[in-house]
């Protein structure tokens with residue numbers, strides 16, 4: 001019935017490797033709180049449709065409101081750091097992610113829950129552990145795309161999508177990891193549809 005209709009089908013939970021955000025053609029700036037840890041950072045939790053399209057900017061009447069997430073600020077600074085220039089405290093990044101993506105899943109998650117849920121997903125996915133356990137380290141070496149995917153599949157239990165970018169000398173490198181999540185934001189699921197984009201068969205995992 002209408003009241004149970006979802007306005008999206010699943011989430012992409014997207015994490016970025018800071019070394020690859022910084023080691024690309026455009027530069028990066030550390031946040032005002034200082035250089036983030038050498039760990040994956042959250043990019044966003046994005047409502048998506050099964051056909052690959054996605055809604056955006058769904059509710060102009062629900063602007064980002066810092067006062068609703070003041071208890072999460074220190075965790076957001078640590079786990080959802082901004083690397084864009086000029087240096088910021090994160091508010092702009094979180095505002096953009098809430099207004100573009102978060103407002104499209106308000107039927108499931110209000111603002112505080114949206115950010116808290118996303119932070120929980122990062123802990124649950126523990127990407128760096130999954131990769132380290134397979135001997136894959138952010139040491140500037142290259143690893144096969146399939147070994148990276150297998151390591152994450154083994155650690156998280158579900159198939160990731162790897163998005164690459166290129167470093168200043170043109171090498172394909174591990175940029176973002178996409179995992180799919182059910183509409184409640186609680187459970188990882190197999191992706192109903194994967195994003196597009198090319199990686200090399202061997203990709204670099206740069207230091208940070």
Ligand code: 5GP
Nearest residue numbers: 012044046047048052053054055100101195
């Ligand atoms: P890019 O084109 O750089 O991959 O993505 C630009 C922005 O578009 C992303 O940061 C995100 O906000 C949005 N976007 C790109 N691909 C997807 C997608 O498959 N699903 C959703 N929900 N948003 C996306």
Ligand code: 5GP
Nearest residue numbers: 016021043044081082083084092093096100
């Ligand atoms: P999306 O690509 O999610 O639509 O947009 C990302 C926006 O957030 C861009 O305007 C980008 O400049 C800004 N931004 C701020 N910090 C970061 C960051 O650390 N990573 C990425 N990918 N975008 C960031």
Ligand code: 5GP
Nearest residue numbers: 145149160161162163164196197198199201
């Ligand atoms: P397969 O279906 O054999 O896994 O992959 C088919 C094609 O998609 C291959 O060219 C492979 O490199 C590419 N591919 C598979 N998984 C990923 C991924 O996670 N990210 C990207 N960018 N390409 C992938």
